[in-house]
Amino acid sequence: MVLITASEYRPNPPDPAHSPRFVGAANIGVENISPHSPPFDPNHGVTFVVNVDWGSPLHVVTDITVLDQPPVDIEVQNG
Secondary structure, eight states, rough: OEEEEEEEOOOOOOGGOOEEEEOOOOEEEEEEEEEOOOOTOSSOOOEEEEEOOOOOOEEEEEEEOOOOSSSOOOOOOOO
16 A cells, blocks of 8 residues: 655755755645565555646645555445
């Protein structure tokens, strides 16, 4: 399972590790998350789309979290 988040951030060139993230006026969403690995793909990775609803370029940062094990309990509801 892969979790991806996205947000705006303000670059701090002298200290990139401390570039603050913030919630701005733009709508930012992550969609079409598709993890891929063997046997279908020899590389381990994830493909995803980030949509930014804003009229000009923005600085956007993503976090990708990979959960190594599937959930212990999965609930399926029909109908």
